[in-house]
Amino acid sequence: MFEKYNITTFCAPPTIYRMLIKQDISKYDFTSVRHATTAGEALNPEVWTQFERATGLEIAEGFGQTETTLSLANLLGDELEPGSMGKPVPDYGVDLVDSDGNSVPPGENGEIVVRTDRANPHPGIFLGYYKDPEKTDEVWRGGFYHTGDLAWRDENGYYHYVGRADDVIQSSGYRIGPAEIENVIMELPFVLECGVSAAPDPVRGQVVKASIVLVKGVQGTDTLKEEVQRYVKEHTAPYKYPRIVVFKDELPKTISGKIQRNLL
Secondary structure, eight states: OHHHHTOOEEEOOHHHHHHHHTSOGGGSOOTTOOEEEEOSSOOOHHHHHHHHHHHSOOEEEEEEETTTEEEEEOOTTSOOOTTOOBEEOTTSOEEEEOTTSOBOOTTSOEEEEEEOBTTBOOTTSOOOOTTOHHHHHHHEETTEEEEEEEEEEOTTSOEEEEEETTTOEEETTEEEOHHHHHHHHTTSTTEEEEEEEEEEETTTEEEEEEEEEEOTTOOOOHHHHHHHHHHHHHHSOGGGSOSEEEEOSOOOBOTTSOBOGGGO
16 A cells, blocks of 8 residues: 555554564555554554664654643654654743642653643643543643643663553552563564553552463463563563453554553
8 A cells, every 4th residue: 555655654552563563564564654643552662663663663652642632743754763752842831840730850750731821821731631630630730731641761861661640550569661662572573552550459559461462373371471471570670560461362452553551
C-alpha cells in the first residue's frame, strides 16, 4: 500500500508498530515515506529500534491529550531519541512537578503540567469539562493544568513517559512505573505486546502483573513465564519483576489502540 499510493507520512499508534516489527517488513518498499510518527501511548524503544533497522525510518513520538493537543514532541529538525516523547512544544509552558508543585530535577519522576492562567488559558488548552465544574477544579489548580501523566526528563531535556498517576504500582514502598517494565518485556522476541498493571497483594500492598500476548506459534508455558521474570530481574531492579505473568489472546484497548491497563 505504501508503494502503490506513494505514501509520504505514516502516523499510527504504537500497537500498529508493534505488530509490524514482528513481520519481515524489510522486504517492503518504504522509500516514499518521509515521516513516521506515533502518539496515544508510549512507544517501546525496542520497537523504535527494530522499525528503524528494517525501514531506515525514525519514528517521531509526541504527547498530548484531548484537553491539550500536542504539547511534547520530536519536532522536525530535532535529533530523535528512542523511547522519548521529545521536548516541550515552544511557548506551551510544559513542566514536570512534584506533589507540592515544585519543578523536579533531571532523572526524577514528576507530573506533566501546563503552566497557564485558567482565566486566560494558553491557546490549545481546553476551557473546562462540560457541565462538570468539580472535575475541572480537580485538574486546574495551583496555576497549572494537571495532566495526571507522569514522566521524567533526561539531561538533554527529553521527556520519557512513566505512566498515568493512577497506573503507578506501589509495592513494598517502591513506586514502579509500568512503561519501564513493558519496555523491557518487549525486548523478548516471543512477545507481541504486553501490558503491566498492579495486582493486590496482602503483604506488599501491590505486586507487578504482566499480561502478555505471544507471537504466533509460541505457547505460553511456566518455563516461558520464568524466562520473562528472569529477564526483567536482570535488566531492571529485582523488586520490579512481575510476580504474576499471564498470557492472553489479546489486550483490552481503546478505539485508538491504546492499551487499557485499568482493565488488566
